[in-house]
Amino acid sequence: MSVRRYYGQEKEHNVLVMDLLGPSLEDLFNFCSRRFTIKTVLMLADQMIGRIEYVHCKSFIHRDIKPDNFLMGIGRHCNKLFLIDFGLAKKFRDARTRMHIGYREDKNLTGTARYASINAHLGIEQSRRDDMESLGYVLMYFNRGCLPWQGLKAATKKQKYEKISEKKMSTPVEVLCKVGILGEGFPAEFSMYLNYCRGLRFEEAPDYMYLRQLFRILFRTLNHQYDYTFDWTMLKQKAAATGGTVAETSAQPQTSRVVISQQTGASKSGPEVATGEVGAAPGETPPPPTTYLEFSG
Known part of the structure; x- marks a missing residue:
């Protein structure tokens, strides 16, 4: 803790x-040649959902869910994930009365466009559903190596955000998750996750346990062991076994x-x-x- x-x-x-704290998931993603195995993604997803749920239970939404804002611990907490940077966080309900903030439109985009929810792009007030949708894009980023709306060119930041929004809305979830594509598709649970999050109402509380169980059952179905052996762990072990040295960011804690x-x-x-x-x-x-x-x- x-x-x-x-x-x-x-x-x-x-x-x-x-x-x-230690390195961010973005640091570790780069260290692992910008691709995580399904095992690593599922172990991370379980912790990430738990961290976001904890923030939500304190009546706040994060509004900037991205790999850079999840850090691994160091020492005895080296396998524990930490959620950081609450500079854009917002209280979504009164802690005493539990009154939810009102639905609003014409809001400026808050957060990182690459991982922002579709509703955030559309200027709709963010709520718990938006944090969860953003996490879905983070997970697919880890699976795919990049998202379809990365690398878009535009003359201004506003135009770039518009292009990202258009591409995001025009890319079906099944295409994003490559469901049913022989040889390179990803388990249907990832599309189920995103479809669930996109279907949530503004004030609706996500069923965090359902989402965690979705990935936990998949994890067991794939016969993985929850042994905290992440992809970067294996790379370090391999380097140690061969007597080599690894110049990697995971050895460098945040400054x-x-x-x-x-x-x-x-x-x-x-x-x-x-x-x-x-x-x-x-x-x-x-x-x-x-x-x-x-x-x-």
């Missing part, structure tokens, strides 16, 4: 010191675990962390005006 090492004031700043925010503004450095599981002890959130959110069980 993430540990808050220090929180206090230093002159005009609020300071937070947290645990040092900073300090979050500093001015009392009068919202500037900060360093990611925030969500590591809890549903049912864990509630995390503590420091009082304003600090600009970070911390969820730790």
Whole structure:
């Protein structure tokens, strides 16, 4: 679990010191030649759904689900996944009354276009369903190596976002997941996941256990062992066995675990962390005006 090492004031700043973490999933994806095996994707999916569920149970949505914002731990937590960077997070309901925020349109795109939900592209207020849909694109990114809407060229950022949106909406889920394509298709569970998330209503709570079970059953069907042997683990073991050295990012932890925010503004450095599981002890959130959110069980 993430540990808050220090929180206090230093002159005009609020300071937070947290645990040092390891590489991001984007770092590890590059290390593994930009392709993960189904086993690794399924083991990651199980933890990723759990992390997002924990954030949602605290009445927040993340709004920037992407590989760069999931970090592996270090030391005895090296197989544990951490969700970071709550700079775009938003409260989607009142923690006391459980009143959900209202449906709105004409919103600007918040998050990373590559993984944004279709509704986010359409300017619809984000809710829990959007975090889950974004995760579906992350999983297919890991499966495929890239997404169909990557590499699109445009004169302006706005035009590029429009092209990404158009391509995303025009690509059927079954095509994205290559269902039924002999020799290179992916298990139907990935298309089932995305179709489920896209079908959720604005205020509807995702059935997280259903989604986890979807992938857990597939994992068992494929006769995999949940042994925390990820693709990067095997590469490191192979290098060690041959006496070679591996220049890889997974040996390099993130450089900073300090979050500093001015009392009068919202500037900060360093990611925030969500590591809890549903049912864990509630995390503590420091009082304003600090600009970070911390969820730790």
